[in-house]
Amino acid sequence: MFKITGRIVVILLAACLVSGMLYLLVNGVAGQPGLLAGLDRRGGFEGGLRVAANRPANLANFFAQGVSDLGLRSGFAGGDFRNRFSLTRGFSSVIGDLIIVALITVLVVLLHGVIKKALSHPPAKIV
Amino acid sequence: MNKINLFIDIGIFGVFLIAANPNLTGLPLHEWLGVALAGTLIVHLLLHWRWIASVTLHFFRQLFHDSRLQFVVDLLLFISFTTVMMSGLMISRVVLPFLGIALTRNQAWLPLHDLSANATLVLIAVHTGLHWDWVVKTSKRYLIDPVAGLLHGKHLPGSTQVKVEK
Numbered sequence: 225m226f227k228i229t230g231r232i233v234v235i236l237l238a239a240c241l242v243s244g245m246l247y248l249l250v251n252g253v254a255g256q257p258g259l260l261a262g263l264d265r266r267g268g269f270e271g272g273l274r275v276a277a278n279r280p281a282n283l284a285n286f287f288a289q290g291v292s293d294l295g296l297r298s299g300f301a302g303g304d305f306r307n308r309f310s311l312t313r314g315f316s317s318v319i320g321d322l323i324i325v326a327l328i329t330v331l332v333v334l335l336h337g338v339i340k341k342a343l344s345h346p347p348a349k350i351v
Numbered sequence: 352m353n354k355i356n357l358f359i360d361i362g363i364f365g366v367f368l369i370a371a372n373p374n375l376t377g378l379p380l381h382e383w384l385g386v387a388l389a390g391t392l393i394v395h396l397l398l399h400w401r402w403i404a405s406v407t408l409h410f411f412r413q414l415f416h417d418s419r420l421q422f423v424v425d426l427l428l429f430i431s432f433t434t435v436m437m438s439g440l441m442i443s444r445v446v447l448p449f450l451g452i453a454l455t456r457n458q459a460w461l462p463l464h465d466l467s468a469n470a471t472l473v474l475i476a477v478h479t480g481l482h483w484d485w486v487v488k489t490s491k492r493y494l495i496d497p498v499a500g501l502l503h504g505k506h507l508p509g510s511t512q513v514k515v516e517k
Contacts, residue, residue: 228397231396235396250459318369318372328480332480332481
């Protein structure tokens with residue numbers, strides 16, 4: 225019982241560490257705006273970048289630059305990524321998510337198999 | 352133990368898929384399912400504690416091994432899942448008010464919640480792919496074989512079973 229409690233405490237501490245770092249990234253430290261403070265829902269990253277335009281050291285600006293360099297708009301944020309695969313809203317979005325998971329799983333299984341096979345070859349014998 | 356792991360994992364995956372679609376569940380259920388998922392995630396980690404401890408201790412000793420990739424993916428999954436939980440709580444309209452906690456709203460949490468939920472979905476797929484051998488083996492043993500056994504072992508009414516000895 226004591227062992228399990230200790231393990232739960234370790235897991236919660238790890239979660240608190242991640243959460244604390246995230247909180248600082250969003251809310252900032254000592255009156256300074258957080259690195260992720262510029263993000264908003266308007267057009268995903270780009271919207272966030274527009275808001276953060278006056279903050280040169282903002283991580284959102286860094287993403288904005290990257291996104292515009294790639295010529296991409298409205299990327300992952302705002303649920304766009306999954307909505308593109310979903311047939312409609314509601315129940316079908318669960319099926320859409322299931323299809324995404326299935327496709328990525330198949331891809332990983334195939335790639336993982338190929339990599340494992342490539343690594344498992346015995347070294348060539350030099351005669 | 353494998354049987355418990357399999358059914359808990361299927362449960363977590365199913366609940367995550369449902370909770371990840373608030374249009375289907377509505378906001379209250381979406382938030383409470385999210386909180387419940389945090390609890391099941393802790394159970395999942397506890398059930399795999401020996402593996403986590405072992406790989407953490409050996410992570411830097413041996414450069415190439417399969418568990419290293421799995422460990423990195425699992426760590427990313429933990430971070431993204433914690434981000435979903437944290438950002439979800441920060442924009443909560445049901446759970447935190449129910450607990451009597453009031454927070455000042457920050458617009459940045461909403462896209463973070465979406466982004467981390469999408470990342471979690473992708474990482475769950477990668478996690479499943481990396482453990483595919485285990486998934487197939489245990490599913491066959493505890494799901495497919497018992498169901499197949501039930502179907503094949505079912506006798507038609509009025510038929511008699513004849514034992515043939517070799």
